[in-house]
Amino acid sequence: MSSVLVISGSPSRTSKTERIGEHVAQRLATSGRTADHLRVRTLPADALLGADTRAPAIADAIGRVAEADGIVLATPTYKAAYSGLLKAFLDLLPQFGFAGKAVLPLATGGTISHVLAIDYALRPVVHSLGARHAVQSFFLLDKHISVVDGQLSVHPDSAEPLADVIEQFSKALDGVPHSTVLGRTA
Numbered sequence: 380m381s382s383v384l385v386i387s388g389s390p391s392r393t394s395k396t397e398r399i400g401e402h403v404a405q406r407l408a409t410s411g412r413t414a415d416h417l418r419v420r421t422l423p424a425d426a427l428l429g430a431d432t433r434a435p436a437i438a439d440a441i442g443r444v445a446e447a448d449g450i451v452l453a454t455p456t457y458k459a460a461y462s463g464l465l466k467a468f469l470d471l472l473p474q475f476g477f478a479g480k481a482v483l484p485l486a487t488g489g490t491i492s493h494v495l496a497i498d499y500a501l502r503p504v505v506h507s508l509g510a511r512h513a514v515q516s517f518f519l520l521d522k523h524i525s526v527v528d529g530q531l532s533v534h535p536d537s538a539e540p541l542a543d544v545i546e547q548f549s550k551a552l553d554g555v556p557h558s559t560v561l562g563r564t565a
Contacts, residue, residue: 381552382413384447388454388465390420395524396487398531399541400453403485406545412552417443419468427467437471444472449481449552450510452501456488456518460500475509481551483544484516487524494518512551517544 387400397418404414417440419427426434432441444450454461469476482505486497497516505513519541523534533541 380411380413381448382415382446383407383449383451383552384443385414385416385451385453386444386465386468387416387418387420388452388462388468390462390464391455392420393526394455395521395526396453396455396485398526399485399487399519399524399533400451402531402533403451403453403483403541403545406542407549410549412549415443415447419464422468427471430471432471440468441471441473441476444476447480449483449548450477451483451485451548452505453485454487454501456486456493456496459493459496461486461496466504469504469508472508474507477505477511478509479511481512481514481548482510483514483548483551485519485544486516487519487521489521491518491520514547514551515544517541 385400385404387394387397389396401416404416408414422436422440423434426437431437452465454465484497484501484505497518502513502516517540519537523537525532
């Protein structure tokens with residue numbers, strides 16, 4: 380079975396975005412995949428911002444990206460773009476750091492007006508890193524995500540579409556052609 384690395388780009392310890400990333404990792408793990416979660420905020424700031432790829436934690440994180448078959452990028456939306464923390468990490472990857480990988484871009488934000496930030500800001504970076512397949516990105520409104528007593532809850536308006544995107548990503552990991560992923564046959 381394939382392995383997936385979820386990369387969360389939120390600087391917050393109480394991040395809803397990070398919780399969505401964990402939710403996706405758990406969903407993929409239940410289908411028999413190996414799912415790991417890299418929280419960029421836990422990397423040493425000096426090494427990350429100083430682009431010190433020889434620092435052990437940074438080198439390990441880059442190695443985890445290289446070993447994964449699929450990548451889930453989970454980011455909050457700030458000022459109509461993905462997080463600077465995620466950008467700092469992606470900048471450390473080799474030019475074709477996503478070569479041969481399926482990638483699922485996810486974003487959270489306070490307003491639907493930022494929904495295109497994924498496609499206009501993050502998707503070009505995913506492609507420049509050489510992703511084999513970038514599945515349809517997904518944006519979740521903050522108000523659709525809640526955490527009560529440590530339990531994540533996703534509003535039904537987002538829960539079903541999120542499950543569909545996870546399924547698309549799972550099929551992309553298996554090499555199912557895009558037309559089949561979307562429910563059509565070629």
